[in-house]
Amino acid sequence: MTEFIAKPGVKNLKHEGEKLITTHCSYCGMQCGMHIRVSEKTGKIKGVEPRYDWPVTLGKLCPKGVTAYQQIDHPDRIKRPLIKKKGRFVESSWEEALSLIEKKFTELQDKHGKDSLSVFGGVSMTNEKCYLVGKYARVALGTRFLDYNGRFCMSSAAGGFMKTFGMDRGSTLPWTELEHSDCFLIAGSNTAECHPTSIQMFWKARDKGAKMIVVDPRETPTARIADVHLDLLPGTDSALANGLLHLLIKEDFVDKEYVENRCNNFEELKASVEPFTPEYTSQLTGVDKNKIIKAARIYGSSPRSVVMFARGVEQQSKGVDNVTLYTSLALLRGQIGKFASGVATFTGQGNGQGGREHGQKSDLLPGYRKITDPEAVKYISGVWGIDPEEMPKAGVSAFEMFDEIHKGTIRAMHVVCSNPAVSAPDAEYVWEAFKKLDFLVVNDFFLSETAEFADVVLPTTTWAEDEGTTTNLEGRVIRIRKSIEPLHESKTDWQIFKEIAARLGKGKHFDYSSPREIFEEFRLATKGGKADYSGITYERIDKEDGVFWPCPSEDHPGTPTVFKETFATPNGKANLPAVSWQEPDETPSEEFPIRLTTGRVVFHYLSGNQTRRIDFLMEQCPVPFAEMHPELASRYNMQDGEKIRVTTPRSTMELEVRLTKATRNDIIFVPYHWGKELAVNKLTNAALDPTSRMPEFKVCAARIEKLEQKAGH
Amino acid sequence: MNKIMYLEFERCIGCRACQAACRECGDHDAKERNYVEHVDFMESRQTFPMMCMQCKDPACARVCPANAIQITEEGVVLSASEEKCIGCRNCTFGCPFGIPKFDFEQNKMYKCDMCYDRSKHDIAPMCASVCPSDAIRFIDFDEMQSLRRRRTQMNLVEGKKPTEQDKWKYVPEFFGVYSD
Numbered sequence: 001m002t003e004f005i006a007k008p009g010v011k012n013l014k015h016e017g018e019k020l021i022t023t024h025c026s027y028c029g030m031q032c033g034m035h036i037r038v039s040e041k042t043g044k045i046k047g048v049e050p051r052y053d054w055p056v057t058l059g060k061l062c063p064k065g066v067t068a069y070q071q072i073d074h075p076d077r078i079k080r081p082l083i084k085k086k087g088r089f090v091e092s093s094w095e096e097a098l099s100l101i102e103k104k105f106t107e108l109q110d111k112h113g114k115d116s117l118s119v120f121g122g123v124s125m126t127n128e129k130c131y132l133v134g135k136y137a138r139v140a141l142g143t144r145f146l147d148y149n150g151r152f153c154m155s156s157a158a159g160g161f162m163k164t165f166g167m168d169r170g171s172t173l174p175w176t177e178l179e180h181s182d183c184f185l186i187a188g189s190n191t192a193e194c195h196p197t198s199i200q201m202f203w204k205a206r207d208k209g210a211k212m213i214v215v216d217p218r219e220t221p222t223a224r225i226a227d228v229h230l231d232l233l234p235g236t237d238s239a240l241a242n243g244l245l246h247l248l249i250k251e252d253f254v255d256k257e258y259v260e261n262r263c264n265n266f267e268e269l270k271a272s273v274e275p276f277t278p279e280y281t282s283q284l285t286g287v288d289k290n291k292i293i294k295a296a297r298i299y300g301s302s303p304r305s306v307v308m309f310a311r312g313v314e315q316q317s318k319g320v321d322n323v324t325l326y327t328s329l330a331l332l333r334g335q336i337g338k339f340a341s342g343v344a345t346f347t348g349q350g351n352g353q354g355g356r357e358h359g360q361k362s363d364l365l366p367g368y369r370k371i372t373d374p375e376a377v378k379y380i381s382g383v384w385g386i387d388p389e390e391m392p393k394a395g396v397s398a399f400e401m402f403d404e405i406h407k408g409t410i411r412a413m414h415v416v417c418s419n420p421a422v423s424a425p426d427a428e429y430v431w432e433a434f435k436k437l438d439f440l441v442v443n444d445f446f447l448s449e450t451a452e453f454a455d456v457v458l459p460t461t462t463w464a465e466d467e468g469t470t471t472n473l474e475g476r477v478i479r480i481r482k483s484i485e486p487l488h489e490s491k492t493d494w495q496i497f498k499e500i501a502a503r504l505g506k507g508k509h510f511d512y513s514s515p516r517e518i519f520e521e522f523r524l525a526t527k528g529g530k531a532d533y534s535g536i537t538y539e540r541i542d543k544e545d546g547v548f549w550p551c552p553s554e555d556h557p558g559t560p561t562v563f564k565e566t567f568a569t570p571n572g573k574a575n576l577p578a579v580s581w582q583e584p585d586e587t588p589s590e591e592f593p594i595r596l597t598t599g600r601v602v603f604h605y606l607s608g609n610q611t612r613r614i615d616f617l618m619e620q621c622p623v624p625f626a627e628m629h630p631e632l633a634s635r636y637n638m639q640d641g642e643k644i645r646v647t648t649p650r651s652t653m654e655l656e657v658r659l660t661k662a663t664r665n666d667i668i669f670v671p672y673h674w675g676k677e678l679a680v681n682k683l684t685n686a687a688l689d690p691t692s693r694m695p696e697f698k699v700c701a702a703r704i705e706k707l708e709q710k711a712g713h
Numbered sequence: 714m715n716k717i718m719y720l721e722f723e724r725c726i727g728c729r730a731c732q733a734a735c736r737e738c739g740d741h742d743a744k745e746r747n748y749v750e751h752v753d754f755m756e757s758r759q760t761f762p763m764m765c766m767q768c769k770d771p772a773c774a775r776v777c778p779a780n781a782i783q784i785t786e787e788g789v790v791l792s793a794s795e796e797k798c799i800g801c802r803n804c805t806f807g808c809p810f811g812i813p814k815f816d817f818e819q820n821k822m823y824k825c826d827m828c829y830d831r832s833k834h835d836i837a838p839m840c841a842s843v844c845p846s847d848a849i850r851f852i853d854f855d856e857m858q859s860l861r862r863r864r865t866q867m868n869l870v871e872g873k874k875p876t877e878q879d880k881w882k883y884v885p886e887f888f889g890v891y892s893d
Contacts, residue, residue: 011836015739047737050842061843063733192726196845199726203846221726221758602728616733630755640755662758 003481004035005542007053017041020049023481025065026124026463027605029347029473030197032057032065036464036483043484045072045464055176055545056472062196064605067614071462072484076446076613078459079488089457094489097456102503104439105141108411114392118145118401118410122417123355126468126480128518129493130351131366131525133416134359139384139509140501144392145410148360149418151398151693154352156314157345159692160323164575167530167568168368169475170353171344172336173306174548174560179204180340183211183302187237187326188312192221193602195346211302213295215240216312217597218669219662228295231664232285234597235584235699237313241325242579243281244296246273248332253300255334262567263331265576272578284581305335310346315697317585317687324577331574337563347473349606354471357531358522362395366522367529383525385509397693399424399686405433412439416493421449422607422675425684425695426650443493448609449675459490466492468515469541476546477536494518527552530568584699585687592648592701598672598680608673624674626655629665633657636706645705646670651682654707668704716835718827719857720762724848725749727760731840731849738828738839746814746825747840762848764840765790765812765825773804773813773824789829793822
């Protein structure tokens with residue numbers, strides 16, 4: 001198997017005594033191509049080399065990507081299994097750790113039933129592993145309580161796309177086409193910080209004259225150069241999108257033929273957006289009405305446009321509504337299924353796309369099959385070699401699992417590839433839940449805040465110590481290569497599942513010796529499903545620069561652009577929504593007069609468990625801060641750099657003030673990548689979207705106070 | 714080497730990948746030699762990258778009493794040679810762009826060498842390789858010239874004409890500057 005792939009004529013620097021392993025970054029959904037430098041003699045990781053010929057990212061990396069390799073041989077790696085004894089972690093053997101897990105799991109299930117166990121998955125890992133998480137929970141443990149951290153990340157986009165298109169692929173077009181587009185409408189995405197390597201595409205299109213409309217309460221680097229910056233109040237996306245739809249219809253920008261032939265519900269939509277005049281929209285969103293009109297005209301008159309959004313619109317109690325409304329902008333303009341136009345979400349996690357399709361969600365089975373569909377249960381049971389009767393029923397969403405712990409239904413949890421102690425909203429409630437568990441197992445390679453609550457921590461490998469596939473934010477299935485053998489005593493997640501399954505008497509269902517064997521079974525499991533990977537092979541991925549799903553057979557070319565002729569709904573037409581205005585779950589009050597919104601910085605990834613250990617990244621951004629407009633600060637007599645107290649109905653914390661005029665003057669922004677006393681998720685609201693069960697991270701009501709000066713300081 | 718480093722400040726998104734990448738270059742001792750700064754964070758999020766201009770007749774080298782700063786045959790102004798640098802910091806004061814850095818612990822200067830181990834083979838330096846916004850590019854001399862011509866042309870296409878008083882406006886900006 002070739003480890004190094006480069007196209008003819010591409011020059012890379014190969015240091016003497018080193019080899020290059022071609023792979024992708026461990027972090028976000030861009031999955032930037034990179035080569036990892038490995039010493040031929042010692043097998044040690046030496047660094048990173050740009051992969052200039054990866055067509056999506058062309059060698060570009062963000063600072064997280066450049067330093068990603070530093071996680072691998074990091075001094076903080078967990079070297080051996082840890083068992084908590086008398087409140088302290090003690091290194092132990094795998095035998096001891098696994099025996100304890102076997103004993104506890106069996107005891108709890110004997111006493112409290114199968115569903116007393118639960119699995120909390122994640123999607124920053126390969127398709128092979130994500131697929132196995134679902135199988136592990138349902139076959140090895142036999143529990144219905146299974147869900148994953150995509151509920152905090154992607155589930156509103158998924159829900160919105162399912163509702164509108166009947167299929168959830170994060171992008172309807174390949175991103176290599178973006179530079180040919182004429183207009184981008186980007187909502188709730190701090191693209192420059194969260195998906196930096198996509199900027200090259202926008203800037204290239206910009207060079208050719210493409211227009212840009214950015215919807216964000218803060219003047220992000222993309223908003224700063226936008227033709228129109230719609231600086232809305234956090235939590236008012238549905239009003240803004242309705243206002244834009246109103247104008248598209250009123251000013252006759254609708255592609256009538258497309259809507260007639262390819263959309264359901266147009267009349268209902270038309271009626272529901274009727275009240276959203278520019279004046280009314282402006283009143284709800286706090287955006288100047290002239291800017292709304294200008295945006296609608298630019299978007300409406302662009303021949304090729306792409307609507308894009310991210311967590312800003314999705315992490316709300318109306319996340320699914322927001323997604324369906326923004327998506328409808330593209331539908332009314334007849335943009336979906338065409339060249340250099342369409343709709344896309346910026347997938348947050350590395351394998352946020354692939355990981356959500358294959359049965360880590362409480363109600364899904366591999367291939368995006370519904371667990372409530374008896375045919376799907378029958379098919380997957382066949383692939384797994386179990387009786388369909390044995391298949392557990394649908395469980396509950398990620399955050400609701402913590403409710404189940406508080407209720408005493410869930411007694412034990414196995415957390416894989418996730419750090420909900422930082423990433424879940426209303427964090428103190430989540431911490432209490434972890435304390436309440438009889439038994440907590442965490443797989444991780446660094447001791448995360450969640451792992452600190454654990455009874456057993458199992459050391460896993462980093463992404464570079466195992467092979468497999470991921471699906472990037474375009475829907476392109478790509479290959480992750482193994483750069484080195486697992487370090488210390490760490491094992492891959494799939495080996496851990498295999499060994500626990502064997503101890504629970506389910507070994508025959510997990511008889512794998514390599515990720516490739518899992519992939520072969522996984523292909524079969526997806527066959528015939530909506531997310532069909534059955535025609536994709538490791539060899540094709542190498543040969544074709546990745547393969548886009550759906551790809552139902554080996555002679556099928558894959559599907560870079562989806563919905564060219566028809567949508568995946570029962571009648572083949574897209575469903576337009578009709579959504580009325582609804583306030584966010586929590587609005588400012590006398591006691592909590594300001595809107596608090598949370599987000600990311602370019603130097604950290606998700607809960608920060610990885611990036612907070614990388615020197616360069618920590619030097620740039622060591623602690624969270626409260627970003628606000630000097631006008632707001634002045635009202636409270638606060639200065640730049642001063643410590644303040646931020647309080648919401650749930651909790652309180654101290655933060656340093658960072659002032660800039662590049663934001664609305666009535667909100668504060670805090671990045672969320674830290675744990676414990678630095679966790680802004682102590683303050684966030686756990687109100688869930690009714691469909692996607694995504695919490696409302698993006699808006700809650702807060703109060704800020706100046707801290708008293710201490711004498712002598 | 715017929716390549717040049719080309720900066721377009723206004724493309725910068727402030728991610729500092731160039732600085733992280735600078736540390737990755739084999740000869741850089743894990744210390745970055747380039748800069749990314751906010752123009753004024755209170756006013757806007759605009760940042761810009763700054764790095765060695767690789768001057769033809771570099772002030773840093775001229776003011777070095779120890780002759781520690783060498784210039785390669787391709788014209789790359791190297792970092793101070795370890796053996797020769799006496800730590801006088803003349804170069805840091807002499808450079809009109811504020812580029813050379815000073816390591817007070819080791820008492821020596823260090824600066825951008827355009828990743829000479831890469832650029833001597835016509836492979837882009839690390840900063841230009843990774844820059845996600847193409848604010849830093851390593852391109853052919855001809856491509857640079859055509860980019861500069863294009864900036865002027867775009868202004869003319871938009872119906873603006875230079876006058877003696879503002880002709881300088883017509884040279885630098887293409888990206889990010891549109892019709893009035």
